[in-house]
Amino acid sequence: MAHHPFGVVCYTKFIMDSKNLYDFLIKVQSIAKIGLLYTNDPYAKKNYLEIEKMTLSLLEDLQGVNLERNNYFKRDIYPTPNISVRAIIFNEKGQILMVQEQEDGGFSLPGGWADLYESPTEAVIKEAVEEAGAKIKIVGIVAFLHRTPFKIPASVPEYVLVFKAEFLEFVGEHDHEIISVQWVDPLKLPPLSRKVTKFEIERMIDAALNDKTIFD
Incomplete structure (x- = not known):
């Protein structure tokens, strides 16, 4: 049975949307980590920490994995310059x-x-x-x-x-x-x-x- 073109379009859009969302969350995660590293403002630090946790949770849901284990976000596991x-x-x-x-x-x-x-x-x-x-x-x-x-x-x-x-x-x-x-x-x-x-x-x-x- 032939696939309905609409179904193919929807699936392709889902894949692209997921990729865009992943890239967006990675970028926000990076901003939060940089903020935590450099800020001296307790209020800003609290907000950056909350953003870091929220994006981590969304990334876990998106990929179906637990990112608390060794991974990209734990760079001390395999440090690079x-x-x-x-x-x-x-x-x-x-x-x-x-x-x-x-x-x-x-x-x-x-x-x-x-x-x-x-x-x-x-x-x-x-x-x-x-x-x-x-x-x-x-x-x-x-x-x-x-x-x-x-x-x-x-x-x-x-x-x-x-x-x-x-x-x-x-x-x-x-x-x-x-x-x-x-x-x-x-x-x-x-x-x-x-x-x-x-x-x-x-x-x-x-x-x-x-x-x-x-x-x-």
């Missing part, structure tokens, strides 16, 4: 765009942690807008480096992807974690944030200036 992205953004004068961090007043390259479901280029383009208010065009990859040995304290194990980019235009304000955005001579850097080291930054900039790709 976190991935961050940074952009070396050049203007027509050969200057690079740097952001001044609210945390310590020092400067660093625009960037941050890559989020779930983002490609590396999507992540760095988004970070450039959020941190520097800058719309950019990716030119190429400059570096894929192991940052952990340079971090003080060595907190979260980290790999960083560094991209060379062209500045297009400013499209908005930088976010609250940034004091200011400045164009600087790549060979005359301002005081750096504690988040980065002079050795790292100079190595990345040298690679960008000489069209090299470096890696660890």
